[in-house]
Amino acid sequence: MTTPIWKADKACLFKLRKMRYANLALHSIFLVSAINVNLNMDEQRIDEWSLMGGCGNIRDNLLNFNFSAAIPKISFSSFFPLLYLDQLRISDSRLLDWSTIKALQRKSNKGVKPRWYENFKHNISNLQ
Numbered sequence: 001m002t003t004p005i006w007k008a009d010k011a012c013l014f015k016l017r018k019m020r021y022a023n024l025a026l027h028s029i030f031l032v033s034a035i036n037v038n039l040n041m042d043e044q045r046i047d048e049w050s051l052m053g054g055c056g057n058i059r060d061n062l063l064n065f066n067f068s069a070a071i072p073k074i075s076f077s078s079f080f081p082l083l084y085l086d087q088l089r090i091s092d093s094r095l096l097d098w099s100t101i102k103a104l105q106r107k108s109n110k111g112v113k114p115r116w117y118e119n120f121k122h123n124i125s126n127l128q
Contacts (some may be wrong), residue, residue, distance in 0.1 A: 005027065010033055012029050012031065013033050014073065015068075015072070016030070016072075017030065018072060019072065038050065048073055054086055055084060055085065055086045056073070056085030056086060057083070057084060057085070058084060058085055058087075058088075059071055061120075061124070063086055064119065065119070065120060065123045067116050067120055069116070069120070070116040070117075070120070071116070073114065073116070077104075077105035077107060079104065079105055079106045080101070080102070080104040080105045080106075085124070088101070093125045094107045095120075095124060095125070098102060098113045098114065098117050099113070
């Protein structure tokens with residue numbers, strides 16, 4: 001999610017429902033939304049809460065290729081958070097290998113490579 005959480009609609013929050021139990025802030029926003037309370041920010045300061053830069057939102061690309069089930073499976077890392085397609089690109093037609101991504105996130109790169117990532121790589125390389 002790269003849009004401010006304060007502007008998230010119920011459908012977007014519903015997709016994050018499994019993560020809310022491990023994240024108190026997300027759980028609070030989820031509950032506030034459930035009782036139809038809107039949280040509005042000062043529009044002058046909205047840039048402070050938005051991630052700027054990058055090209056090609058990963059979430060939007062996953063949705064475009066019908067890989068919405070993969071969105072919650074993308075592990076978050078404070079060392080290498082995956083937000084934009086630019087972060088995965090080696091060249092216009094090549095993306096990083098999954099084991100490289102896991103190494104950048106400082107997580108174990110052992111185990112089975114996700115099928116969705118291979119399909120995603122194939123679809124992205126065919127766009128070019």
